[in-house]
Amino acid sequence: MKPAQTPDHRVLADTALPPGVAEGRATMPGLLRHRARQTPERIAFREKTRGIWQGTTWAGYFERVRAFALFLQQAGFGAGDKLVIASDGTPEWFIADLAAQSLGGVTVGIYPTNPWPELQYIVRHCRAKVAVCGDQEQTDKVLEAMRRDGGLPDLERVLTVDWKGLRHYDEPMLMPFEQALAEGRALAQQPDRSAAWELVVDALDAGQDALIVYTSGTTGMPKGARISHAGILSDAAALGAVQGFAGKPLTVVCYLPLCHVAERLMSPVMQLVYGSIVNFAESIDAVTHNLHEIGPSFFFGVPRIWEKLQYEILIKSRDARPIARRAFTKALAIATPIAERTIANGGRPVGRRDAFVAWLLRVAVFSNLLAGVGLDRTWVAMTGGASISPSVILFFRALGVPIYQIYGMTETSGASHSQSAALSRLGWCGPLLPGVVAQRVAADGELQLRGAIVFNGYLHDEAATRAAFDDGWLRTGDIVELDEATGQVQIVDRKKAILITSGGKNITPSLIENALKESLYISEAVLLGDGRHFVSALIQIDLDTVGKWAQERGMAYTTYETLAQLDAVRELIADDVKRVNERFSRVESIRKFALLKKQLDHDDGELTATMKVRRRVIEQKYAAEVAHIYGSEKVTA
Structure with a gap:
């Protein structure tokens, strides 16, 4: 019997896209309102409180976004203004994100690991008016940035989610996030205020900036990539279509920083498009424990996470009793060539014997090991963000967990290519996502892209924006090999590397x-x-x-x-x-x-x-x- 606090998996993704997504007219706050009206009692996300998983419905999600939006509006936040969030993944991250966007504003995420000088650079560069901090540590960095080297001249308000340790702070612009929600709820009791806010949501342009993602900056200072509602929603819809999300169980774990475009795409945006349940990991260190509790049906992991999960499975198998250890080694030796044949055969087992043996090994040998890391109910998994060894993908495929590589970048709203069951050649990234992007390969081998998912340019940097394009085509900076027959690409390496x-x-x-x-x-x-x-x-x-x-x-x-x-x-x-x-x-x-x-x-x-x-x-x-x-x-x- 499953423990009472374990989330269920009965919710299926919608079979049809919400209004306006396919046509590129939808906005993220508009989709939130749509889901709150269509499925108000359905669970939108869960977080763990005192050891128990607590759920929030779509109606509750919408109510909190409206309350925070009305608070921001009352504080003078409006179209084009920037709100920064420095926090680990929490429901408040989602709420602040959509509340700012609902007013025509733009959200900027900051990695919680960033030191105060990097935080100061981003907050100052984007000219943020409001900062939402996860806890005392993040708040201290914002306050330090305000005091040092010219400060943060545009910042007017700092809101903190976890108020622990801050009661003695004497800073006029600092207040608890919950207090802001309470003030917003009071404003929502005024029918005219709520109605006026919904008119603002109706007037949003899908092509306008929704979020700014600051690139990692392997060289030089990071640049702020401006991503539109239409761009990232089209990306999520196309990626979900390739993976067959419609009508399938969709329960995910949010654990990567939400300021990174990949987690933003896979958790809050994919949720708005397909109605998935998002479960917030307690921390990055607790991911494997939370995975075991949740047993997600869909899991996106950066290569390092998949490598760690592989190590954990191998170590558990080595620590098992001798008979179990020998059984695992023998089963893996049998399953690996079956997995290779299946991949080469377009995702279909080569004959009934391969299908039966793979099923038998999964049930008899691998299922307990997969359950130990929370992947026993995962029907689709993806990886991206960096290169991954084909041996890692083959390992999990042998165990019965198909991992599909995706390729993309911040400037393409997260993903431009994706493998699928039929096209999952080892070491490759799959073909283009259909309908949202086109590609060409330059004479020097660089992949170049254009389409609905391409970003709006870099914030306050026209020179960098011009340099990012070649006659209207986005320069990816990656050297690729193209399979003309299938359209799949293999990333050879970064041009500069x-x-x-x-x-x-x-x-x-x-x-x-x-x-x-x-x-x-x-x-x-x-x-x-x-x-x-x-x-x-x-x-x-x-x-x-x-x-x-x-x-x-x-x-x-x-x-x-x-x-x-x-x-x-x-x-x-x-x-x-x-x-x-x-x-x-x-x-x-x-x-x-x-x-x-x-x-x-x-x-x-x-x-x-x-x-x-x-x-x-x-x-x-x-x-x-x-x-x-x-x-x-x-x-x-």
Whole structure:
């Protein structure tokens, strides 16, 4: 029997799109009102309070958005104004987002891990009037940004969701989010105010800016990409159509930062289009626990999440009793070639025998392991945001969980290409989403796009906007290979990331880095070799798996650094590097490598907030390691 607090999965996605979505006329606040009227008692989202999952209906969702919108309107917030949100994913994130948009305003998300200088840059650059903070930590960063280096001259109001620790603060513009809702509810009792607000919602233009997403900024300061209602709603509708969302159970977990376009697309926007139930993870650290409780029917995970889930399953299988461990190993060896044949056959098993064996292995061997990580009820899963090793996708496919790669960028509202059951070639990203985007490949191999999902340009940066386009086509910056027969694309690498050795050989770093990360013991790898005589790598070991490996052999260590310095650990990684080298040509082989003495971290500027490596920063910060690898060798200009 399921525990009482476990969410049910009886709600199905709508079989038809809401009015205006297909025609590009719908807005997100308008869709919220539509759902509140059509299915007022249906659950929209759930959050865990004191260990119990509590649901909010579409009617309750709409009521809270209206209340907050009326508060903002009373405070002078209107068309074109910016509201920033610095918080983990919560219902209040959704509420503030749609309330600002309902007034013709624009929402700007800020990563909760951003330090105050980065927060200050974004708030000042977008000229935000209102800030919504998740807790005391985020509020302190806003207040610090107000006091330092010119402050935040346009900011007029700061609202905090979790008021814990703030009662003694003496700041006139600071107030609890719940107080704002209470004031808005009082205003909603005035029929004329509510009616006037609904007229504002009716007048919204689907082509106007709805949100601004600041790009990760692997080089230079981030730019604010302006995304319209029509763009991101069209994207969600097309992606859902490719995956067959209509009429299927749709229960999702919201756990990635909502300021990133991928989570925004997959959670609040997809919810408005298809009526899914969104469950808010308690924290990023509690995701695997919450997954187990919720058992989502649809799950989007960035590559690192899928890698962690794979490690967790493998470790659980290794810790099992000998008979269970042998059964898993044998079952995986049988299921993997079946999965390969199924993918090659357009998503259909090759004959009844393959179908029966795959079903039997899923039921008899894999189901308990999948239930342990909350994926036993997942009928469709996706990954994107960075490159992923095909071996990870094949692993889960063998277990019975199909993961479809999507490709996109902030400037395409999140996704432009998607695999499906029929088109899921390993290492590729699928064809274009139908009806919303067109593509061409430039002479240098760069993928270029145009269509309804392409953004409105960069905020306050006409020069950058012009540079982003080539005769009306968006430059993606990615080098691709195109399968003319199916329309699928394979991302070779970022245009700027291609390494050219001193001998003139072009090296694609991501292919080799992904091969390295197939190892259970390697969590990150940065390839070096631009202008050099040979290729090398900086490698970050996986603390959990390498730590477990060391413990099983009685090796003593206390921290990541002491673990990475063990000679046996270096030998372990050297064996994996050797295996990877056997798969590539001699010029692509890693001649030398160095183990990083610390884990790469966003707070140290080594990773973007979406966990992408900042290559230039890495090479600068680890110059000593690079110098040790290459000695006196000079970099070719």
